Amino acid sequence: MGHDTNYQDREFKIIGTRVKRPDGIDKVTGRAKYGADAFAPGQLVGKVLRSPHAHAIIQKIDISKAEKLAGVKAIITSADLPDLTGSNRGMTDILENCMARGRALYHGHAVAAVAAIDEQTAKQALKLIKVTYKLLPHVTDVDEAMLPDAPIIQDFVLQDGKPSNIAGISTFGHGDVDAGFAEADVIVEKSYKTEQTHQGYIEPHACLANVSSDGSGELWVTTQGHFSFRVVCSTLLGLDMAKLKVTSSEIGGGFGGKTHVWTEPLALALSRKANRPVKLVMTRDEVFKASGPTSSTSMDIKIGAKKDGTITAATAMLRYQDGAFPGIWGMLGAMTAYACYDLKNVKTVGHDVLVNRPKVAAYRAPSAPMAAFGVESTMDLVANEIGMSPLDFRIKNAAKEGTQASYGPVYGPIGIGPTLEAVKKHPHMRAKLKKNQGRGMACGFWFNFGGQTCVDLNIGPDGTVSLTIGTIDVGGSRASLSLIVAEELGIPYDQVRTNIGDTASLGHNDTTEGSRGTFSSGMAAIFAARDAVGVLRERAAKMWDIPVDDVVWADGVATATGAKHSNLPPLTLAAIAAKAASTGGPIAGHNEVVADNAGVSFASHICDVEVDPETGSTKIIRYTVIQDAGKAIHPDYVEGQFQGGAAQGIGWALNEEYIYGADGCLQNTGFLDYRIPVCSDLPFIDTQILEIPNPNHPYGVRGVGETSIVPPLAAIGNAVSHAAGVRMTHIPMSAPRILKAIDDAKA
Amino acid sequence: MTGVLVSTTINGDAVQFACPTDETLLDSLRNRVGLTGAKEGCGTGDCGACSVTLDGRLVCACLVLGVEANGREIGTVEGLVEDGKLHPLQEKFIEHAALQCGICTPGFLVAAKTLLEKNPKPSEEQIRYALAGNLCRCTGYDKIVRAVQAAAKEMRKK
CATH class of the missing domain: 3.90.1170.50 (Aldehyde oxidase/xanthine dehydrogenase, a/b hammerhead)
Known part of the structure; x- marks a missing residue:
């Protein structure tokens, strides 16, 4: 199937329009069944x-x-x-x-x-x-769990033949970091910690x-x-x-959980x-x-650069806790840490560490936000040391097409450079700041995933179209997939209905994760629609009694080509469907695909905060998300992903954390004490969608769901540093932590 | 366990149900009356997904007992549609893509309706504070606030 999945530049008729979602009425009337x-x-x-x-x-x-x-x-x-x-x-x-x-x-x-x-x-x-x-005896802290005398969580986990809580060590990178650091004019080394957060779905x-x-x-x-x-x-x-x-x-929300x-x-x-x-x-x-929270982490980040802003070497030592069962979270942190940059010498090591906490699950771009916090905070520190603007420093080192990513592959066309250029042009960057306010920016990366996917497309006797998918819809994907089918068949959006099939109605579909819903089911829907078009052309040919090669499908109708057939009026989908019983039976299209090569995704965020120097309390004043969507099928729901991810990142950055007592028990198991952002905590979140087509999707689609949670921790950290003159190295940057940092700086 | 017969009015209809005295109104609505529009997100009054009105006042149904409904008037999301027509808030929530997963939507609609009944022309800040008891984890509230603003504008035209 490889070549079929390639991007083809084309004019869209309804892709990119803001239609109403098919499940909207059920969800505003209380009829939807959760x-x-x-x-x-x-x-x-x-x-x-x-x-x-x-x-x-x-x-x-x-x-x-x-x-x-x-x-x-x-x-x-x-x-x-x-x-x-x-x-x-x-x-x-x-x-x-x-x-x-x-x-x-x-x-x-x-x-x-x-x-x-x-x-x-x-x-x-x-x-x-x-x-x-x-x-x-118990242990809940990731660093303590790595000490030689720590209580052992799982007997089967061994390091060097001895029981250990280190369930995995993953190393990535290339070049010679020692040589790279030796070339550097400036080296910044800093340690960071982030606390554990929960996906916090309301259902x-x-x-x-x-x-x-x-x-x-x-x-x-x-x-x-x-x-x-x-x-x-x-x-x-x-x-x-x-x-x-x-x-x-x-x-009712999942975010990986x-x-x-x-x-x-x-x-x-x-x-x-x-x-x-x-x-x-x-x-x-x-x-x-x-149920699966994300990891708490501890990390050491080291970046060296020349005075002209070229990064000569970068390392990250990452320690992620997995809860009580082995996971891949430290590995993912090590893969994503420097993915935004074009680095000659880079080494990252991710440790997966067991502690007496719940088994960690994926949380939206799992593991990337924490590593990005460390790396993007240190990027600002290096930029400051060499006297370059943090934005220009990032632009100078941004990965581009042909860059070998720090986790291995060589990038195709990617959006990190364009998002940074968009930051530079954005009016947000020129807005005046008041007293106690500061601005920060940061970048983020996520791989995205494709995976096993299949769909059925059935044309009813009345010519309406039903698409059955096996990915779930958590944010409007049924609208997007109906748009795709309508686009391919050349029919109105309202003529298509997308439903989610149960496991008895479709072949296996991988879990809807890695921002794959619209990417992969969209790909399968395109092929299923094209499959159906083939059948429609055959049926029209049969109805007209002409060769199928003389039938074309465009704008929702079959047309006979050539001078011989000029007297034949076009046949609509409904007209062909009505005759299905006598032309060969029900009309359907199917597709089964492994939707490989989901396009990688990049975002850059800009954030203004105001820090109250007397309380340490921080308010988000303005927030802008700029992200590459490849192609935005339904822009409302793309923006929604950008805004939702940013809001979760804001909560993580400022407030949310699992608090464990000395007894190893979780102390804040409700939304009162584990406080996620409420409506009055946030401003409007501005978005800018960039469209750098994914070469491996017919429409150029990239997953959009996850990357937006990656930059906020660091963007806010950088803004707080600018506003209050203190560099926060511990997430969340809660009021007491910021106040302490301000007091310590005065002392 | 003692059951008590409760006679109440729900969305204008007279309704009777029997429930134990320690059962929440939310459980009574969902499990005895069959109205599952109000959702349980926390059971502790922190998330607002179970927002309903009790004699016109916004409450969390998880913090009210079923027996307290006796002789009172309950309003739920299922009562927002009038004469087969969506409420302007419902229209604008769909139009502005103010929901993603939709689990918090019934609570937001009931809370926003209560706000607009008291204050037909709320400022952005007033909307944000009025809805601060309703948690949404998907949207970052941006499109929700815009939908409420648009609905308020639409309702003022009438």
């Missing part, structure tokens, strides 16, 4: 008992009293789940994160689950389960599981990947994959045991304690 909105006759309420300790051996679980409570229909512990020890490590980790086996590894780790006739009974049953714990995890006695089952779930959930859940529970139908509900299973295997196991449907909805407290 994870917790489903109901099945006879359904039970599922609840999970969680460890109150950070690290403890589970000596005994006594369910005898709970079992006897009237209305309790099933109780499960790890004893009711398969013991995967010694088999596939990844699957074992997933299962042991869903339900602790022998040892509770973090505060909130599941130890038992109950299904009962109602919420009250289920809660009462949890209280009646008696768990005997033997406390173990808690929720599912409705229904397993029959014949081993078939259904799972209704809020997820970013119902096909992957089917693979994982059926594997963990020993169900036949084809017999488990997973349906994705409307999803809904790429993993947390309670779904438990709901299925409870349903199987009780032989009744089980609805299991996490509380917000559980979401914070036991």
Whole structure:
């Protein structure tokens, strides 16, 4: 399929217009059905008992009293789940994160689950389960977890043959950094820390599981990947994959956190045991304690440059915590850290470190924001040392087509340079600042992902078009995909409806992650539409009784070409569809594709802050996002991604953090104490969409969903430094931290 | 567990349901009345996804007991459509792409409607403070504020 996916420059008719999304009415009327909105006759309420300790051996679980409570229909512990020890490590980790086996590894780790006739009974049953714990020493800080005498989280993790919490060390780069630093006129070395944050989707995890006695089952779930959930859940529970139908509900936000299973295997196991449907909805407290936050980090960044602004060498030593199970988060940090720059000598090392915290999950451009905080803060420091503007310093070193990225590949056409030039031209950069205000900017990168994708396009007897996709829609992608089909077929947008199929209606689709929804399903939709056009031309040829080569499809109609056929009026899609029964049956187009080569994405952000020197409180005064979208299919929803990512980054930069006590327990498990930005915290967020076509997509589309969360931490850090004269090296830059930095600077 | 019979008015309709005394109005609405438009995002009154009106006053349904609805008037997102027509706020939310995932949308609509009933011409700042009890994680609030501004303008024309 390779060549078919190449970008072709063309004039679009409706791509790029701001149509209304097809699910809009359902979502403004309360009709849309999310994870917790489903109901099945006879359904039970599922609840999970969680460890109150950070690290403890589970000596005994006594369910005898709970079992006897009237209305309790099933109780499960790890004893009711398969013991995967010694088999596939990844699957074992997933299962042991869903339900602790022998040892509770973090505060909130599941130890038992109950299904009962109602919420009250289920809660009462949890209280009646008696768990005997033997406390173990714990560690929640990433640096402390790397010390030689730290408590060991997982016995199977070894470094140099000895038990260790370092689950992975990943090194990237090229050139000779020692030689590069020797050439430098200026070298800046700085250490940084970032605290753990949560994706903070407003919809808690929720599912409705229904397993029959014949081993078939259904799972209704809020997820970013119902096909992957089917693979994982059926594997963990020993169900036949084809017999488990997973349906994705409307999803109330995911940002990576809904790429993993947390309670779904438990709901299925409870349903199987009780032989009744089980609805299991996490509380917000559980979401914070036991569904994937992103890593907290610690890092050392070193950049050397010549007086003319050329970077001669750059290194990053990154330590990312994965929670209690190995992940790839330090590796991703090491890959992304210097991806914006064209560097001769670069070395990054990412450590993946285990601690007694929940298993880390992807969070929007996972791992990139923290590394970017360190690198982009240090970039400003180097620019200041050599007396160059931070913007010009970045422009001078920006990666371009042909640059070998620090993580390996050679870039094609990319947008980092253009976003920086756009920053330079932007009126925001010339706006006057008042007292206590400062401006900062920073860049960000994300890989983007394509992956396995398939779609079905069916033309109804009335000529309306239904596109069935297997990626989920979390921000308007159904509108974008309908636009793509309408564009290809040359028909009005309203004539196309995009629906998300369940796992029984389509082939496997990879999880909707890596900003791949519109990129990859869009690619498949283009090919499916072209496939359907081929069928439409054949049918028109049959209706006219002329060779198919004499039929062209344009502007939504089949036209007969050549002088011989000049008397034949064009056939609309509806006219051809109406005759389908007599010309060969239903008309459809299909496509299955591995949507490789998702175009990499770059953004540059500009931010103005005002810091109150008496309290350390920081307010965002103005914010501008400039990002390369490749091609914006629906500009509203592209802007929405830019704005949403920036807002999450602002929350991370200034406020959000997991706070652990000395007992290793999470202290702020609600939105009151884990405070995400509210409406009055933010200004309007200006956006500028650049379109540098991705050569590997027919329309030039790049993923747009994630990159916007990468620059804010550093952009705000740089702005705070400008406003208050203090360089913040610890995220979040909460009021007390900034105040302390201001006081320390005075002393 | 004691069940109590509750007689209330929801979106103008007389409704009866029985619920335990410790059940939230949100659970009663969702699980007993079958109105799932109000969402539970936190259960602690921090996110506003369950915003409804109680005798015209904006409340978090997760902080009100079902039994407290007795003899009162409840307004939910399901009551925003009148005579088959979307409320201007609903129109403008769609038109301005003021929702991405949409889970917070019912709460925002109920809160914004309450605001515009009290203040037909709110400033940007007034809108931002009036909606500060409703969390949205997708949009950064930009398009939400613009949609409320546009709806207010539209409603003033009438």
